[in-house]
Amino acid sequence: MKKILVIGSGGAGKSTFSRQLGKKLTLPVFHLDTLFWKPGWVQSDKSAFRTEIEELMEEDRWIMDGNFGGTLDSRLQQGDTVIFLHYSRWVCLRRTIKRRMMYHGKSRPDMTEGCKEKLDLDFLKWIYFYNDRHASQVIEKLRSSQIENIVILKSPAAAEKWLRSFSSL
Template sequence: MKRVVIIGSSCSGKSTFAKQLADKLAMAHIELDQLHWLPDWVERPDPEFRALVDKASAAERWVIDGNYSVARDIFWPRATTIIWLNHSFPLVLYRAVTRSIHRSSTKKPLFAGNIETFRHSFFSRESIIFWVLKTFHTKRARYVNLLASDELRGINIIELSGQKQVDAFLDNV
């Protein structure tokens, strides 16, 4: 596992898992959300974002987490391993709600200093909870097809379903 991509639905635990894996493997952790978001929840323009992803993923060893299809063609072909956190919908929705409560109550700065507010988390069309409800099932179906693609031949693909599998995988690294 020299270059590892962590994918999964929003709130599946990609960043937490990627950081833990990167620490265990003594590799750089690249969080695509960190490269994507600008202050005030403004999305970085695609060409700029792609350039940052290209530069970050040119290294010899890394763990990248994120689902940004706009840059997938850059870092997936460089990967030696893709790990899909394929958790159940109830678990992911639970994590979206509890994460939103935690982040909005602690006001801990996230990417580019952005802060999740209670209003944004629970009463906005940009809410991560709404996003999970809207995208979970289509993303899951898309990953089934993407990961079966001939283009990924030679890349080690690992599917982890449920936190017990995630924990066991990390324990065995």
């Protein structure tokens, strides 16, 4: 495991999980949200964003967390492992609301400075319907990819147990 993608619904905890895994495996972690969003929630130019991701993927070792479907195919071609945090909508919604309260008026650690934590109805809907509308497509894409190491974790407890398996490193 040297090139790892961490994906899943908003609120699943991809960034926190990635930081913890990066520490255990001594891999650099790249949060795609940080690369995509500029201060004030301004989107990056999509071409420049893709180029930046392509350059990062040339590195020998990395963890990239985030969905960004427009770049998933190229990341799947370069990665050797995918970890899909496939949690219930209720876990993800609860975590999203908790994160909003925790970082009220400030940027969270995995986000670009100047992108103060926010929450809107569209994002909550996206999380609520993620498993119904997106998860099966993601799983199908993973199964049809060349990646041999696909880990689907269905709960925070399963993720914690999986991370603990690296304690001997």
